[in-house]
Amino acid sequence: MSIERPWLAHYPEGVPAQIDVNQYASVAAVLEEAFERFRDRPAFANFGKQISYSQVDEMSRRFAGYLTGELKLSKGDRIAIMMPNVLQYPIALFGALRAGLVVVNTNPMYTARELKHQLEDSGAKAIVVLDNFAATLQQVVAETEVKHIVTTGIGDLLGVKGVMINFALKHIKKMVPPFELPHAVRFDDALARGASHALAPVELGHDDIAFLQYTGGTTGVAKGAMLTHGNMIANMLQAGAWVGSNTKPGEEVIITALPLYHIFSLTANGLVFLRLGGLNWLVTNPRDMPGFVKELKQSGFTAITGVNTLFNGLLNTPGFAELDFSRLHLSLGGGMAVQRAVAERWKKVTGVTLVEAYGLTETSPAACMNPLDLKAYNASIGLPIPSTDVAIWSEDGLPLPQGEVGELMVRGPQVMKGYWQRPDETAKVLAADGWLHTGDIARMDENGYFYIVDRKKDMILVSGFNVYPNEVEDVVMQHPGVAEVAAVGVPDEHSGEVVKLYVVRKDPKLTVEELKKFCHDNLTGYKRPKIIEFRDSLPKSNVGKILRRELRDEKQPAAAHS
Known part of the structure; x- marks a missing residue:
């Protein structure tokens, strides 16, 4: 099928119609080039600590040595990484890719049920997990194929300051639930043990899988999108070509507030800016908006990516408008629709257009992007990027x-x-x-x-994360007091959408509070219903299918939150 490509006539100057995906054999080859080219440049920053490209090279090489030399993992084996944005994440990630393993990015906020599904489905043999979430792993690990566990604390690579952070999180803030994983190895020990193993060369090609990136796809239970080395190289080069003339290799500081386990942040920040020799400024807890603004003040940032709710949150945080935006030249929004009001306010405060992009987990993720020299918000997802x-x-x-x-x-x-x-x-x-x-x-x-x-589908988009009604409904139906349920997305000024449940009770004594507690125990935060409404019946088609669209189209009462 031949198609017209009117977008090519409107490409920004210098952006090619096609990229050469054969420029690199694998993501590992991209890493090697960046490590060599930018050895002395800072690569990642977190909690005031910076590590250089040469340090990331050395530590990821050691981690790869541990995976292959000590654990005897081989090309194609799956390894889960269950961490927020901390320095250990890129080291584990790059070590796994250099060892030829398939990375299974795992949301640290998963419930035991969700984690078990992902580990079982992927057949992961190893996992790197932050201490804060190890108790969840303890509940399910025996029922999976995971044989090797590496644990780490937020402060493990932060020196003396890190010891204090770990102590405070565990003993003062009580943010590390007790866990017992007797055969687990500490991250620092894994690096030490890996140092004695040379990194054996691994033959990797475009068809080899680099990531199993879990998503509901267009329907149903979470599935692993197989993103190959070729897919990831292509998207890195496509996005790189798009931002290329606006960036200065070795001089960029990109704010990485979205978690690197999310495909948007993984590709745009973790890989595109790595190839440019940028400094990824890792924000571990962007929900702490005052703390986030303090980080921005120290960073000298030139670029930031995020979802609409993140930009909106910053704009509503005292002190943000007073920051120095003189170096900022790229603000990229994706993961969910950018709202006009937020984009216009962002431009007014920062002087930089909030550029919207569009993609899916299944497209690694970028498919369309607005030109970076866009003068103002245009409500569009942009033009198809090169070779697309x-x-x-x-x-x-x-x-x-x-x-x-x-x-x-x-x-x-x-x-x-x-x-x-x-x-x-x-x-x-x-x-x-x-x-x-x-x-x-x-x-x-x-x-x-x-x-x-x-x-087209009934997917709900909460702060850039996909929520699939089928999964939510399947969980809620497991409650003995529920006869029927429909989950729909309703507008929310903070997160774009929230989950609303319409429930027909089996047990007339069932309360909203009881059902919310059940959902809290079985669903990750963004999947939990914020609104629950009990009904005597739900609208259905002539074959008995619940009509979610009818429920979605109803006028929502102002005081619906319960």
Whole structure:
């Protein structure tokens, strides 16, 4: 199928129509180049501590030596990393990739049920986990294939200051629940033991899987999107070409507040800016907005990525407007729609346009991006990036003309290999000729700019994280007091959307508080319903399917939060 590409005529100056994905054999090759080129430059900063590219090189090499030499893990074995933004994350990540392992990024806030599913499904043989979340792992590890556990504390690489931080978190703030993992090895010990093992060369190619990045895809339970080395190199080069002329290699400081286990932050911050020799300023707890503003003040930042709620939160935090924005030249929003009010206020306060991008876990993630020299917010997700085709299709799978509304389809070298061990689910979204069904409804204007109109599926987007009603409903239905349930997303000024439950009770004594407690125990924070409404019945189709759209379209009462 041939498609028109009107966007090419509107590319920013210097951005090529195509990228050469064969520039690198693997993500590991990109790392080696960055380590060599920027050896003395700072690579990561966290809690006031900076480590250089040469230090990251050395420590990740040692970690790779530990994985292969001590644990005898080999190419293609899966390793889970369950950490927020701390210095240990990139070291574990790069060590695993250099050892030829497949990284399974794991949300540290997972409940035991969610963690067990991901570890079982991926067949992970090893896991690196922050102490704060080790108690969750303890509950399920015996039921998985995980044989090797590496534990670490937030302060482990921070020197004397780190000892104090670890003590305070454990004994004063009580943020480290007690756990027993008798055979676990400390991160520092793993690095020490790995030092005696040379990093054996691993043959890696574009088809080898680099990440199992878990997502609900377009429906249902979390599935591992197989992102290959080729996918990740492609997206790194595509995004790199897009931001290239606006960046100065070796001089950028990018604020990394979104967790690196999230695909947006992983690719945009962790890899694109690494290749540019940038300093990733890791923010461990961006929810602490006053603390976040203090970090920004110290950083001398030139770039920041985030979701709409993050930018909105900063704008509403005292002291943010008084920061020095003289070096800032890139503000990139993704993961969820950027709201006009937030974008316009951001421009007014910082002097920099908040540029919106669009992507999916399945596209590694970037597919479209607005030009960085955009003068003002335009409500668009931008133009397809180099080597990417985007089209609008009808329900019948036929391309629609410019201006028509239909499903957004993406094709390019960044599109995933498929879902891990789920050929049936892969076939639902990935056509034989490489077109990916995004599940988003959109239109294209005459200049090749795309605009999201609606979501085809019932996915709920909470602060940039996908929530799948099927999963929430499956969990809630396990409560003995529930007869029927529907989960929908309703607008929320803080997080874009929140989960609302409509419940038909089996037990008339069931309370909102009891059901919220049940959800708290079985669902990660962003998946938990903020609003619960009891009903005598739910709207259904003639075949008995609950009509979520009807519930979503109802006018929401102002005082619906309970």
